[in-house]
Amino acid sequence: MHESLLIYKKFKYLKLTLTTVILCIVLYLYHSPIGSPNGGTWLGYTLGTLAALIMFWLAWFGARKRSYNKSKGNLEEWASAHVYLGLALVVISTLHSGFQFGLNIHTILYFLMMIVIISGIIGVYFYLKFPSLITKNRNGLTTEMMLTQITEIDEDIRELSMSLDDFTVDLMTKAIEETVIGKSFIIKLKGVDPDCHTSLARKHLREKKFSGNNKIREQLLSKLTRKEKILDQLRNDLKMRSLLQIWLYIHVPFTFAALAALIIHIFSVFYYW
Amino acid sequence: MKILFSHITRKKRGGIATRNEYAEADTITIGRSTSCELSLLDPRVHLEHAKVVKKLDTYEVIAAEYTLIEVNGELVDKITLKTGDTFLVGPYKIIFESPSSDADLKLSIELTKNLRNQVSDLISRSNIDSSNFGISKRTWSWSLFSIITALFLMIPLLVINSSKENLSSLDPEDLNKSSTSLVSVWSTGEISSPHNFFAHDCEVCHEKPFVPVQNNSCAKCHDDIQHHADTKLFPSASLSDLSCQSCHKEHQGKITVVKNNQDFCASCHDAIQDEPNSLLRNVSDFGKNHPQFNPTVIIDKDKNTNRSLSIGGDPKPIEFSGLLFNHAVHLRETGVRHPNDGIIDLECKDCHVSDSGGVSMLPISFKEHCNSCHKLYFDSSLPERELYHGDTKELFIQVENVYNSIAFQGGYIGKDAPNVIRRRAGQTLSQTERVEAAEWAKRKKEQVLDGRFGKDRCAECHLIKNNEERWTIQSVNITDSWFPKANFTHESHEDMECISCHEANRSEQATDVIQPSIEICQSCHGGENARSKIPSTCVTCHGFHFEHMSPIYPINEVKVKETTILSSLSEKNLALFNKRENNEIP
Incomplete structure (x- = not known):
């Protein structure tokens, strides 16, 4: 789906968007209004109406995605159109503004919309980049499988450590019981936990003086290394899956904000016509 | 000493399973180590956790070095055990039972807390849900939606509503300051400077919500705006059906709302020759397509006739001013002779002074600008007397009166005069002497008026017409506006030399029209889109x-409206408006 989102039906929506955008630019250059270009000329109203309709339609995509109603065309087509028309909005709304910006709701709308579009571009980038990386990173394993592998290694570590000194056992217990995946928002997105108890345990075991059986120590180290590897894999997986979600936390709420601003923009412009 | 370890396991469906284990030792060590008498394989148990030692008839539990042990809920380092005492070793609860028949000491051991080592534990403490960031998109979305709506819709609407209700009770100044900043988020741009004094009163122009600004709002102040062209001759140029707003765009920043688009004018004027009734020539760009200047020259001031001819065209424009004047002589580099000051250099500004607005030139007067050199002495015996300048009738009366009064008073010193005129002043005359004196006076008057000090002197600068009575000076028609349809200010060009536009130093005839040609203006000014010249649009001139x-x-229609519309101005602005109307403030 990820490649075909952009090249859907031989760039059908890219072509549509480019045609619309070029038409708008040509009209803008041809149009010679009295005074400086702005939203209040015939072209301004036309571009504004077009931009508003596109905005409402793009927002409707979110609702459409939830309804799973197949009769309205397939979702892939909608997504492709959504991406390209969203990009067209950059040009259409800028031309609508006539490059006039100020401290007002109209410019606020412009910037809210830009935040939505930029987050959308980031989202598309993520959608193109991560799914294949996620598959590669998982290497055929599911999350549950990786988690089971970890608990199995934990069992081994526990058994191996029984005969060791209390301090080492404590370290291993922490490695088993306090290793967390997705500890915080930041760690989730970074994919790296600097205070991971498994890593700490391995470091300690390798660096500190060890009085017990060296063979057990080597076995423990190898188990811990193996566990760390799976943890990395899991954390990387979580990071990429989170990034596929996180842009939506900007994209969707700012869509709501932009829609509110759009309604106020239209209302206020005609209130004080 | 024989010891019985009784391991208790509670079953899931109730019931207890017991596994007995016997040992032989004097001291019971308890720990994770396999060398302990009671070896408990659990990471929560220390390698050597505690030991139970026999002291005479009693038993004592002792915690490992530097640790404490919980016995019956209390942490102690060692304690003598009584039957039924319970102490904890890691997750194990150990009860000190009464000795049985086959052992000296019985300890029952029960694992109370299982090890947490399940996938579910790992999942429960982790956060592997990729879409869980602590806040839901829905909450965050509706919050932003509400904030934007409250700040930029609800508050402005409340302010607008309350300002309508409280207009009379609040000081408009305060109202403006506090509320307009909240409503101004709706403004699409800064208001033009001339309209700034009522910029805070949106309703002055935007009278009704959802209704475009009406022409009446503009006509409150601009009540006498004229058409661009005669609407009967040029119906297509009528502005009656247009709104002021369609050309004069507000909220475009601190610039004027007067529009200066060249294209707007050119849309009609680049083919204006084809327009029926039009006498104008086509124009579209000052630098590239603008006709040669046609100075308007007055032909007959009395009949109010004039004509415009193209500079450099054929026939070339000629001014019929009725004057004779040689600019070249007055401006020659060797200077001109002043009767008192010797040779002086004259400059343009000695005669041509612009008005205080810098728009047009003040009229030239003989007395102020010519008279200091050009003295109108007419009689060497009357050295301070000059001819009256301005009206020939007055002049004739003046000269007649001068000689009549000399004739009757005497004392004239002219050598060619008869004795009766040269008599001592105040001496009475006989009848014949009177007649002689009157005849001299008449003769002298005609001699002066028709001679080289009179008519000839006037003719140096004026065209003279003979008439039945005597002669008269042709009226002076100096053009004061050469280009009545163009605005030009000398003020903004004051750093330039006059002769760089007006070739006065080469003009020898007063009929010369020494106005600049378009090429001279075009050497600095180009059309609206000029790059290397001053961009000048139609309304520049x-x-x-x-x-x-x-x-x-129509004015009367507006006046009626004005009173009703002005009432919509807030009190403060109304006062400002009235002051401005009465010219109390600039």
Whole structure:
């Protein structure tokens, strides 16, 4: 789906968007209004109406995605159109503004919309980049499988450590019981936990003086290394899956904000016509 | 000493399973180590956790070095055990039972807390849900939606509503300051400077919500705006059906709302010759397509006739001023002779002074500008007397009166005069002497008026017409506006040399029209889109609403409206408005 989102039906929506955008630019250059270009000329109203309709339609995509109603065309087509028309909005709304910006709701709308579009571009980038990386990173394993592998290694570590000194056992217990995946928002997105108890345990075991059986120590180290590897894999997986979600936390709420601003923009412009 | 370890396991469905284990030792060590008498394989148990030691008839539990042990809920380092005492070793609860028949000491051991080592534990403490960031998109979305709506819709609407209700009770100044900043988020741009004084009163122009600004709102102040052209001759140029707003765009920043688009003018004027009734020539760009200047020259001031001819055209424009004047002589580099000051250099500004607005030139007067050199002495015996300048009738009366009064008073010193005129002043005359004196006076008057000190002197600068009575000076028609349809200010060009535009130093005839040609202006000014010249658009020089055209809004209609519309201005602004109307403030 990820490649075909952009090249859907031989760039059908890219072509549509480019045609619309070029038409708008040509009209803008041809149009010679009295005074400086702005939203209040015939072209301004036309571009504004077009931009508003596109905005409402793009927002409707979110609702459409939830309804799973197949009769309205397939979702892939909608997504492709959504991406390209969203990009067209950059040009259409800028031309609508006539490059006039100020401290007002109209410019606020412009910037809210830009935040939505930029987050959308980031989202598309993520959608193109991560799914294949996620598959590669998982290497055929599911999350549950990786988690089971970890608990199995934990069992081994526990058994191996029984005969060791209390301090080492404590370290291993922490490695088993306090290793967390997705500890915080930041760690989730970074994919790296600097205070991971498994890593700490391995470091300690390798660096500190060890009085017990060296063979057990080597076995423990190898188990811990193996566990760390799976943890990395899991954390990387979580990071990429989170990034596929996180842009939506900007994209969707700012869509709501932009829609509110759009309604106020239209209302206020005609209130004080 | 024989010891019985009784391991208790509680079953899931109730019931207890017991596994007995016997040992032989004097001291029971308890720990994770396999060398302990009671070896408990659990990471929560220390390698050597505690030991139970026999002291005479009693038993004592002792915690490992530097640790404590919980016995019956209390942490102690060692304690003598009584039957039924319970102590904890890691997750194990150990009860000190009464000795049984087959052992000296019985300890029952039960694992109370299982090890947490399940996938579910790992999942429960982790956060592997990729879409869980602590806040839901829905909450965050509706919050932003509400914030934007409250700040930029609800508050402005409340302010607008309350300002309508409280207009009379609040000081408009305070109202403006506090509320307009909240409503101004709706403004699409800064208001033009001339309209700034009521910029905070949106309702002055935007009278009704959802209704475009009406022409009446503009006509509150601009009540006498004229058409651009005669609407009967040029119906296509009528502005009656247009709103002011369609050309004059507000909220475009601190610039004027007067529009200066060249294209707007050119849309009609680049083919204006094809327009029926039009006498104008086509124009589209000052630098590239603008006709040669046609100075307007007055032909007959009395009949109010004039004509415009192209500079450099054929016939070339000639001014019929009725004067004779040689600019070249006055401006020659060797200077001119002043009767008192010797040789002096004259400059243009010695005669041509612009008005205080810098728009047009003040009239030249003989007395102020010519008379200091050009003395109108007419009689060497009357050295301070000059001819009256301005009106020939007055002049004739003046000369007649001068000689009549000399004739009757005497004392004249002219050598050619008869004795009766040269008599001592105040001496009475006989009848014949009177006649002689009167005849001298008449003769002298005619001699002066028709001679080289009179008519000839006037003819040096004026055209003389003979008439039945005597002669008269042709009226002077100096053009004061050479280009009545163009605005030009000398003020903004004051750093330039006059002769760089007006070739006065080469003009020997007063009929010369020494106005600049378009090429001279074009050497600095280009059209609206000029890159290397001063961009100049149509309205840089030309007006649009012409004073001599009929008003777009009949005045009486507007006056009625004005009173009703002005009431919509807030009190403060109304006061400002009235002051401005009465010219109390600039």
